[in-house]
Amino acid sequence: MDGFQRRREQKKVSILEAALALFLKHGVQKISIAEIAKQAKVSQVTIYNYFDSKHNLVHEVFLYYLDLMKEQFFQILDSQMTFPEKIKQIIFTKKEVANNIHEDFYQYIMKEYSTDANYFEKLYEEVALPRLIDLFNQGKQQRFVDPNLSNEAIIFFIQAMNKYIQREEVYQRILPLTEDIMNLVFYGIMGKREEES
Numbered sequence: 001m002d003g004f005q006r007r008r009e010q011k012k013v014s015i016l017e018a019a020l021a022l023f024l025k026h027g028v029q030k031i032s033i034a035e036i037a038k039q040a041k042v043s044q045v046t047i048y049n050y051f052d053s054k055h056n057l058v059h060e061v062f063l064y065y066l067d068l069m070k071e072q073f074f075q076i077l078d079s080q081m082t083f084p085e086k087i088k089q090i091i092f093t094k095k096e097v098a099n100n101i102h103e104d105f106y107q108y109i110m111k112e113y114s115t116d117a118n119y120f121e122k123l124y125e126e127v128a129l130p131r132l133i134d135l136f137n138q139g140k141q142q143r144f145v146d147p148n149l150s151n152e153a154i155i156f157f158i159q160a161m162n163k164y165i166q167r168e169e170v171y172q173r174i175l176p177l178t179e180d181i182m183n184l185v186f187y188g189i190m191g192k193r194e195e196e197s
Contacts (some may be wrong), residue, residue, distance in 0.1 A: 011042065019057060020061050026046040028104055036057070061107070070127065072093060073131075082142060083135070124162065125149040129158070132158065157185075
């Protein structure tokens with residue numbers, strides 16, 4: 001990548017970061033291109049040159065945000081933490097995300113999630129699911145997950161939940177329940193065992 005391309009890419013990332021910060025704090029509807037331009041220290045024309053419209057910018061911010069979340073998730077999975085420590089970190093991260101995201105931006109994310117099925121299915125099947133199975137296999141090896149529990153059952157449970165939260169009447173009310181849902185996914189109804197506390 002030459003200097004021009006690098007500067008162009010850096011400018012695009014700075015626009016995405018500025019827009020993301022504003023969307024997380026204030027939502028999508030209340031933020032104008034002028035406010036994003038001011039935050040990114042670029043002109044409105046520059047934003048339109050990169051993204052054509054606010055709609056396209058919002059979509060690109062959404063994809064950028066997903067990549068950030070994916071990298072954060074992979075850092076946890078690739079760490080030297082034990083299985084329970086990884087689960088606690090995943091739950092903590094989900095809780096932090098839920099606490100720091102504007103309801104309007106969250107609703108936009110979930111609407112994209114439920115309508116752009118091809119992108120999400122590919123990301124889920126090719127990236128997230130294999131890593132989750134690796135995590136649960138680690139949990140089985142470390143005796144934190146029942147070794148008799150099949151990966152097929154785990155996948156079925158995750159996929160069923162995944163399909164359910166794509167429904168509009170569900171994703172509109174799920175944000176405040178994020179921590180409880182993550183606890184259910186990883187600890188079940190019985191809750192954490194004493195040695196994990």
